[in-house]
Amino acid sequence: MPLAHPDTQAPMPLPQATYRGGSGIGMSDRDIDNRQHWFEQRLSPLLDRLYGCALRLTRDPDDAEDIVAEAVGKAWSRLGELRDPQCFDGWLLHILNNVFISEWRRRQCRPQRPATAEDPSxxxxxxxxxxxxxxxxxxxxxxxxxxxxxxxxxxxxxxxxxxxxxxxxxxxxxxxxxxxxxxxxxxxxxxxxxxxxxxxxxxxxxxxxxxxxxxxxxxxxxxxxxxxxxxxxxx
Amino acid sequence: MSARPLDCEEVIERLFEYLDRELDERQIADIEHHLARCRDCFTRAQFETRLRARVSAAGTVTAPPRLHQRIRQLLDRFNDGEANTHH
Incomplete structure (x- = not known):
């Protein structure tokens, strides 16, 4: 179940084509255009929030941009899995967090990395x-x-x-x-x-x-x- | 159902859980009952609420133009890919 973010904005209906399974068979050009428009409309006001959260998580502007771009790509390709359009903001932030955590874990597994801070100084x-x-x-x-x-x-x-x-x-x-x-x-x-x-x-x-x-x-x-x-x- | 009287130490111990909305209704009622009567704890709760709001705001940072451009290109690429798939 997608996690709703407290800052979730006013509801905006998701084009029906997406409910039918995202890039499902039989989508017309109009369906695709509507879906793109819907996605971009929701994404645009969220970008500063996504970037800000990514920046606080990574501490690095380049890494933050990479994570946002990857999360947006994943969200677009999985848009058909979004059951409640009102949860779009939280859903996308959730994807972003997962992208970050995967990368973070991968880096933690590197042997040369010094142990961090579960044990505080x-x-x-x-x-x-x-x-x-x-x-x-x-x-x-x-x-x-x-x-x-x-x-x-x-x-x-x-x-x-x-x-x-x-x-x-x-x-x-x-x-x-x-x-x-x-x-x-x-x-x-x-x-x-x-x-x-x-x-x-x-x-x-x-x-x-x-x-x-x-x-x-x-x-x-x-x-x-x-x-x-x-x-x-x-x- | 009357609130269970808490002392200041108990309230301060649970204050962040209260602010994080991690307590159940009964626990919330107990804390709020105390906060309505104890100026010190109320002031502390106000302080932490105010600070928490400022910390939360740190999660919004103006995305650089380069990122906007990158996302635009990404969406165009997806759009092209999808359009090709359906033609």
């Missing part, structure tokens, strides 16, 4: 209980305003992307599936072929590491509880 272990909230939250009002507000005001899209990209592979991939794409824990476990408990622990560690990185970035941007919250401007 000592530094990561130190970070495993870190929370930004504890650093930023002040139970009383300060005359210069709230540190939390300053944090969010100075938090750039780029900061978050860098912090996600800095996560070790298994943590990053799990977090992108759950927190960025909205998969449930059991869906992520199924996709990654890992136990549910591993998804939970990876997520927990990923969040702590991410928040620690964001805290360090916030320090660079001048958001600190001990500087009077003046916060220097970013260049």
């Amino acid at each position: 000592p530094d990561e272990l130190d970070s495993s209980t870190f929370t930004l909230f504890q650093q930023l939250h002040q139970p009383f009002l300060l005359w210069w305003g709230s540190l939390e507000e300053q944090f969010f005001n100075s938090l750039l899209h780029e900061d978050i992307q860098q912090a996600i990209d800095a996560l070790p592979d298994p943590f990053r991939v799990t977090m992108v599936l759950v927190e960025v794409q909205g998969y449930s824990y059991s869906e992520a476990a199924h996709l990654l072929g890992i136990p549910l408990g591993t998804v939970r622990s990876r997520l927990s560690r990923a969040r702590a590491l991410l928040q620690k990185t964001l805290w360090e970035q916030a320090g660079d941007a001048g958001v600190r509880p001990d500087d009077g919250g003046t916060g220097r401007q970013r260049p």
Whole structure:
């Protein structure tokens, strides 16, 4: 069953030719044209999302483009398997994730690849209980305003992307599936072929590491509880 | 059915599962009952919700023109292939 993405857009009927089995026998030129038009219309607004997710998963623009192109190719050739047209967005993202995971596993099997991060480094272990909230939250009002507000005001899209990209592979991939794409824990476990408990622990560690990185970035941007919250401007 | 009283520690422990919609209705009701009465936990939940939205937004990045072009070529190729198959 295709996984519906929470951001699934308004329904748009899929041309009947596709329901009959995709490139089935007897399709007229008009059927084919309709199907192409439908596919392109749905794909076009989704491309930034597909590319963004692929980029967060791979961390590499070229690899991300390759994965998007492969996913689009697979989706087109399997369009007849899409039972609910309303699930197109989630279905295509699901294909993209599978393309990425296959490639990721293949790379992991290479003997020369250094072991990654199911076992965190000592530094990561130190970070495993870190929370930004504890650093930023002040139970009383300060005359210069709230540190939390300053944090969010100075938090750039780029900061978050860098912090996600800095996560070790298994943590990053799990977090992108759950927190960025909205998969449930059991869906992520199924996709990654890992136990549910591993998804939970990876997520927990990923969040702590991410928040620690964001805290360090916030320090660079001048958001600190001990500087009077003046916060220097970013260049 | 009244909500089971939870302490702050229990709520914070389950906060991300709550935000990830991983809890059942009863557990959600227990958490929300606490959040409606505890300012500290409510503030924490608001903070994490806000941060989560920003993290989620990192999954959308403007696709480069090169990718648009590549997808266009790919679709044209598929279209040509399909048209040839049916003629």
